[in-house]
Amino acid sequence: MTNTEAHITVSDLTMAYGDFVIQRDLNFTINRGDVFIIMGGSGCGKSTILRGLTGLKAPAQGKVFYEDKSFWELEPLEREFMMRRFGISYQGGALWSSMTLAENVALPLEEYTDLSPSQIRDVIALKLSLVGLAGFEEFYPSEISGGMQKRAALARAMALDPEVLFFDEPSAGLDPISARLLDELILELRDSLGATVVVVTHELASIFAIGNNSVFLDPETRTMLTTGDPKTLRDESPIPKVRNFLSRGEFLAEAK
Amino acid sequence: MEAVMEGTQAVAEISFSRPSDDTLLIQLAGNWSIGQQLPSLDEVRKQIDSGLPVQRLTFDSKDITVWDSGLVTFLVKLLQHCTERNIDADKEGLPEGVQRLLKLALAVPEKKDARRAALREPFLIQLGNHAMEMGRRAGDMLDFLGESFIAFGKLLTGKARFRRSDLTLLLQECGGNALGIVSFISLLVGLILAFVGAVQLEMFGAQIYVANLVGIAMAREMGALMAGIIMSGRTGAAFAAQIGTMQVNEEIDALKTMGISPMEFLVVPRMLALIVMMPLLTLYADLLGILGGAVVGVFMLDLSPLQYYEQTRLALNLTHFSIGIAKSMVFGIIIAVSGCLRGMESGRSASAVGNAATSAVVTSILFIVGADGLFAVITNALKI
Numbered sequence: 001m002t003n004t005e006a007h008i009t010v011s012d013l014t015m016a017y018g019d020f021v022i023q024r025d026l027n028f029t030i031n032r033g034d035v036f037i038i039m040g041g042s043g044c045g046k047s048t049i050l051r052g053l054t055g056l057k058a059p060a061q062g063k064v065f066y067e068d069k070s071f072w073e074l075e076p077l078e079r080e081f082m083m084r085r086f087g088i089s090y091q092g093g094a095l096w097s098s099m100t101l102a103e104n105v106a107l108p109l110e111e112y113t114d115l116s117p118s119q120i121r122d123v124i125a126l127k128l129s130l131v132g133l134a135g136f137e138e139f140y141p142s143e144i145s146g147g148m149q150k151r152a153a154l155a156r157a158m159a160l161d162p163e164v165l166f167f168d169e170p171s172a173g174l175d176p177i178s179a180r181l182l183d184e185l186i187l188e189l190r191d192s193l194g195a196t197v198v199v200v201t202h203e204l205a206s207i208f209a210i211g212n213n214s215v216f217l218d219p220e221t222r223t224m225l226t227t228g229d230p231k232t233l234r235d236e237s238p239i240p241k242v243r244n245f246l247s248r249g250e251f252l253a254e255a256k
Numbered sequence: 257m258e259a260v261m262e263g264t265q266a267v268a269e270i271s272f273s274r275p276s277d278d279t280l281l282i283q284l285a286g287n288w289s290i291g292q293q294l295p296s297l298d299e300v301r302k303q304i305d306s307g308l309p310v311q312r313l314t315f316d317s318k319d320i321t322v323w324d325s326g327l328v329t330f331l332v333k334l335l336q337h338c339t340e341r342n343i344d345a346d347k348e349g350l351p352e353g354v355q356r357l358l359k360l361a362l363a364v365p366e367k368k369d370a371r372r373a374a375l376r377e378p379f380l381i382q383l384g385n386h387a388m389e390m391g392r393r394a395g396d397m398l399d400f401l402g403e404s405f406i407a408f409g410k411l412l413t414g415k416a417r418f419r420r421s422d423l424t425l426l427l428q429e430c431g432g433n434a435l436g437i438v439s440f441i442s443l444l445v446g447l448i449l450a451f452v453g454a455v456q457l458e459m460f461g462a463q464i465y466v467a468n469l470v471g472i473a474m475a476r477e478m479g480a481l482m483a484g485i486i487m488s489g490r491t492g493a494a495f496a497a498q499i500g501t502m503q504v505n506e507e508i509d510a511l512k513t514m515g516i517s518p519m520e521f522l523v524v525p526r527m528l529a530l531i532v533m534m535p536l537l538t539l540y541a542d543l544l545g546i547l548g549g550a551v552v553g554v555f556m557l558d559l560s561p562l563q564y565y566e567q568t569r570l571a572l573n574l575t576h577f578s579i580g581i582a583k584s585m586v587f588g589i590i591i592a593v594s595g596c597l598r599g600m601e602s603g604r605s606a607s608a609v610g611n612a613a614t615s616a617v618v619t620s621i622l623f624i625v626g627a628d629g630l631f632a633v634i635t636n637a638l639k640i
Contacts, residue, residue, distance in 0.1 A: 054513050080515040088513050094506035098422075098498075108514050111417060156510075 006067075007032040007196045008053065008164070013062035015048045021222055022048045026062070028215045028227040035190055035197045035210045037230060040217030041245070046200040047091065047168055049217070053198065054166055055083045066164075084112055087157030087195075091168040093149035095141040101128065101152050102137035108159045127155040131185065147178045154182075158189065165189065167199045171206050183209045204248060208234075216242050268326075269319075270295040272303045278311035280304060285319035290326035297333050304341070313338055315349035328357050335362065400597045407519040408527060416520040426529035430491050434537060437486055442541035445478050446470055446548025454557055463557040467567035470549030475576040479542035481628055483534060484587035488620035492595035495526055496616035499599025500609035508600070518600070527592040534588035535581045542580060575640055583631055587624050594619040 008030040015022045022045035030036040038046050051057035053064055055071070064071040066082060074082065095104050105124045109115055115123065128134055131151040133144075141149055150170065157165060170186065171179035183206050190197050201207060207214070207230045215227040218241065225239050234246035243251040269285040280303060288294065304310050313334075320327070331354065338345045347355050377385075410416040453469040499522060502508050511518050546568060553559040559567075595616045602612035 051509075056509055056512060083513055083515050086513060088510070090506040090510060092505055094510040096507050096510070097502070097505065107419075107516070111514070111516060 005032045006030070006065075007034070008036075008198070009065040010053075011063050011065065013049075013052060013064060014060045015045060015052050015057070016060040017048075021060070023217055024061075024223050026215070026217075026224050028224065030196060030198060030213065032196055033190065033194065034213045035186065035199065037207050037211035037214035038198065038200045038217065039202055039207060039214055039230070039245070041202065041219050044217040044219035045222075046202075046217060050166060050168055050198070050200050054086055054088055055079060084108075084160060085163040086166060087160070087162030087164070088166045089150065089153045089157045089168065089170060091172060093141065093146075093153040095149060095153055095156065097141050100138050100140055101133065101144075101155070104141070104152065105156050105159050108156070112160060123159070127158055128152070130158070130189075131155045132181075147174050150174065150182065151185075154185070158193070161193060163195055165193075165195050165197045167197070167201070169201055170199060171201065171203050176205075179203065179206065180209070186210055204246065207246070216245070268292055268294050270299065272300075274307070275314075277308050279314060280310045280312070281314050281316060283316045283319070284327070285317075285321075287321055288323040288327035288330070290324055290329075292326060294326055294330055297330070297337065300334060301337065304343070310343055313343055313345040315347065317350050317354075320351065323351065323354065328354060328361070331358060332361055396601065397597060400600070401593060403519050404523050404527065404593055404596070407517065407524050410520060411524050411528065416524050417516060418521045418525045423525040423528060426525055427533060429494075430487065430529045431533040431536060434487065434490060434533075435540070437490065438483055438537050438541050439544050441486060442474070442479065442482050442544040443548040445482055446474060446545030447552055448548075449473050449478070449545070450549040450552035451556075454552060458557070463553070464559060464563065464567050466549060466553055466557060467559075467564050468571035471546055471568040471571045472576055474542045474545035474549075475572055475580050477580070477628070479538045479545060480534075480580045480583040480587060481624070482545075483537045483541050483584060484591065484624045485621060487530065487534065487537070487588075488591045488594075488617055488624065491530065492591040492616045492620045493613040495592065495595030496599040496602070496612040497609055499596055500602030500612040503599065503602050504604050504606075504609060523592070523596045526596055527589060530588035530592045531585055534584040534591075538580055538584035539577070542577070579631070579635060579640070583628065586627050586631075590623045590627060591620045594623065 006029045010026050010028050010030075013026040014024040026049070038049055040046055048057065052059045053071075058072055063073070069082070071079060071082065095101070096107070099107070102121075102124050105127055106120050109120045109123060113120075124137060125134065128136060131154050133148060133151055133155065136144065136148070136152070141152065144152065150173075154170075165186075167186065170182055174182065186197055186199070187210055189195060197210075199206070199210065211230045213228065214230045214233065216225045216233065217223075218225045226233060226237055226242055228237075230246060233242055235243075237243050237246075240251060267286050268288045271283045271285075273281045273283065275281050282300065331350070335345055335358065347358060350358075407416060449470050450466050453466045454463060457463055457465050457469070499508070502522075508518050508522075511521055550561065550564045550568075553564045554561055598612040598616035598619065602608050
């Protein structure tokens with residue numbers, strides 16, 4: 001990436017449920033235009049970190065900065081205003097099941113823009129066609145396949161042309177080809193929207209295909225082990241655990 | 257078939273020998289399937305303990321005909337015993353598949369703190385924990401109540417954000433669609449009240465007062481109460497299940513991160529629908545209850561329909577109806593709030609949604625009856 005302007009800065013972040021600490025002392029920086037991967041073994045708290053970044057769960061300690069604003073210290077209204085600049089694609093899609101795809105995409109537009117109904121219809125058609133779902137406006141989420149639901153959720157996340165796109169396990173439950181198409185779509189959107197992308201995943205293929213920066217979370221020590229370009233980490237990281245993870249366990253197997 | 261099995265060693269057999277002083281050779285033979293009578297570990301332990309101390313364990317398994325998890329579980333226990341006693345176990349003599357399975361089973365050591373200990377805490381501690389939990393939940397409930405009233409206040413100033421089409425659907429769901437069950441129940445309640453009254457009042461020759469009894473009881477009490485209980489079972493449970501499922505699907509999270517308050521988007525229209533529909537349902541229930549009473553009056557007590565109608569009209573005044581309607585609005589709020597509250601605090605699993613629905617009904621019926629009692633005290637004190 002040519003510009004390295006910090007977009008999201010996480011400083012000494014600790015996430016916990018009550019007394020139960022999920023991850024502690026996280027420090028990393030996400031630059032504008034990055035595809036940033038939050039990775040780590042199952043159950044290490046990747047999704048919880050995402051909740052801390054997106055405004056769903058206040059951190060137990062530490063701060064999250066968007067540019068120079070401390071996200072969790074903002075007034076609730078101001079924070080809500082900022083959250084409108086996020087597009088989030090949830091693990092299970094999380095489309096509102098009582099609404100059609102068109103209504104799902106329309107809701108944020110109706111809430112936050114002054115577009116006329118016919119303009120909104122045009123935007124819906126555009127966003128759905130961007131994710132390859134043109135013509136599915138009147139379908140309910142339960143009537144389409146899991147992969148289509150994920151793409152529809154992405155269309156909804158893009159409704160307001162977000163500055164930051166968050167993905168929670170985008171390729172979970174998708175066949176390899178759909179997963180790859182989704183990866184390409186993510187890159188395409190980053191380039192065309194100029195958005196910063198944060199992806200929670202442990203799919204190695206995706207990590208190397210799209211990520212240019214990352215943080216590695218460790219479930220045992222409950223903190224981050226390292227941060228940086230995943231390809232560099234795989235080849236050069238001094239930490240065996242990280243290299244082992246990024247090479248599907250082959251690093252330690254070789255060492256034996 | 258049985259006979260063939262017998263012939264090919266249908267039972268698991270184990271025998272021991274000592275090729276050298278510190279080595280124990282275990283010979284396994286026969287059918288080592290799960291569900292068979294398998295030898296117990298105690299036999300092996302006895303062999304290890306008897307005679308000279310054992311340093312090494314070897315196996316001979318060429319006579320095993322059939323094996324499955326039965327053999328592997330036996331061996332895992334045996335190997336754990338060996339590790340405790342510092343005995344070196346040589347797995348060479350075991351079938352190759354078994355060796356591989358054992359390697360897999362023993363590869364990752366058991367996580368010591370992962371197993372949940374069946375802790376039985378002393379009674380007083382349990383009691384204290386329950387009390388604290390209840391206190392916390394009462395606090396949550398008040399929080400929710402406060403938030404929902406703030407959201408409702410926003411509705412009154414026209415600032416609440418929800419979809420009008422949702423409200424229309426909810427109005428239909430809480431109103432028209434509930435008419436069938438409300439008709440049936442309130443007609444029967446009217447009949448039952450009339451029967452109970454008729455038997456007593458006939459003794460004084462005062463059958464005509466059945467109309468007063470049924471009319472006043474329905475308008476003041478039973479109409480609202482029956483509608484409340486029916487709606488909490490019907491609609492309150494549905495609210496909890498809908499919102500709980502949205503919680504499971506992360507749909508609530510999606511609303512929140514989009515800056516749309518679930519309170520305004522989900523709770524307000526539900527509250528509004530019930531506040532509008534409960535009084536209407538109650539009036540309807542009153543009417544059908546009185547109709548039920550009239551059926552008894554006419555066919556059992558030989559009153560003429562006109563007589564019954566006149567008597568009812570004389571007995572009832574607007575105050576009776578107003579009390580019933582005031583109650584029904586309070587019940588509507590109770591049903592909507594407890595349904596939505598339980599749905600919102602639902603956990604993220606199928607059984608959690610079920611629990612949410614159950615607890616929504618329990619909570620709303622509890623509070624409905626409580627509120628009804630409060631109304632009785634207040635109206636009595638005010639002499640209305």
